[in-house]
Amino acid sequence: MTIxxxxxxxGRTIGEIAATLPGATAVFRKFKMDFCCHGDADVGDMxxxxxxxxxxxxxxxxxxxxxxTPVPTTPETDELIDHILRYHETHRRxxxxxxxxxxxxxxxxxxxxxxxxxxxxxxxxxxxxLEVHMKKEELILFPAMRRGPRARFDAPIAQMRHDxxxxxxxxxxxxxxxxxxxxxxxxxxxxxALCTGAxxxxxxxxxxxxxxxxxxxxxxxxxLAS
Ligand SMILES: [Fe+2]
Ligand SMILES: [Fe+2]
Numbered sequence: 001m002t003i004x005x006x007x008x009x010x011g012r013t014i015g016e017i018a019a020t021l022p023g024a025t026a027v028f029r030k031f032k033m034d035f036c037c038h039g040d041a042d043v044g045d046m047x048x049x050x051x052x053x054x055x056x057x058x059x060x061x062x063x064x065x066x067x068x069t070p071v072p073t074t075p076e077t078d079e080l081i082d083h084i085l086r087y088h089e090t091h092r093r094x095x096x097x098x099x100x101x102x103x104x105x106x107x108x109x110x111x112x113x114x115x116x117x118x119x120x121x122x123x124x125x126x127x128x129x130l131e132v133h134m135k136k137e138e139l140i141l142f143p144a145m146r147r148g149p150r151a152r153f154d155a156p157i158a159q160m161r162h163d164x165x166x167x168x169x170x171x172x173x174x175x176x177x178x179x180x181x182x183x184x185x186x187x188x189x190x191x192x193a194l195c196t197g198a199x200x201x202x203x204x205x206x207x208x209x210x211x212x213x214x215x216x217x218x219x220x221x222x223x224l225a226s
Pocket of ligand 2: 133137160164209214
């Protein structure tokens with residue numbers, strides 16, 4: 001999907017974009033556009049109806065698509081850390097929206113046999129634990145790495161790797177609760193958007209942890225350093 005101008009929005013429904021473009025629900029909320037109850041509406045028509053400038057909306061949705069910047073193959077440490085920090089920002093931006101969406105789906109569809117019971121609590125827990133973890137990296141470990149390119153940080157890195165294992169475990173629970181990020185047949189737009197958003201969180205988190213565990217951390221571990 002490419003959205004580069006207001007005219008690219010015409011002919012697409014608001015629900016289709018909410019369900020297939022992770023983070024789009026947050027953009028629609030920001031523009032006060034109802035993506036849930038008016039999911040079948042043409043997004044261009046809906047924007048004009050809500051008094052939203054379609055160029056501004058297209059720009060916001062295009063920025064979301066471009067936010068998945070490919071990482072350079074052999075980045076310098078400063079560059080790599082800057083790239084990792086963009087994942088921190090993304091988790092912080094997307095998790096609260098996902099928690100709200102999960103609470104809504106769990107409440108509205110409480111009687112549905114496939115309702116993702118416990119997902120909102122799990123995401124809330126993940127948000128709290130990730131925040132503590134990311135703060136440790138941002139305030140202590142990463143600045144120390146930037147200052148000392150040949151330093152060794154075996155003990156703090158071991159702790160970070162342990163935290164990552166916990167995040168991986170939570171990710172698998174999230175996968176189970178969402179039926180492998182697949183909404184049931186006939187699911188509402190919110191449920192579809194929840195699965196799309198949870199899948200993106202898992203994908204981002206996996207890439208984020210991979211960059212730290214496999215590319216950044218080995219540069220600062222005595223036993224693993226070449
Ligand atoms: Fe991180
Ligand atoms: Fe980390």
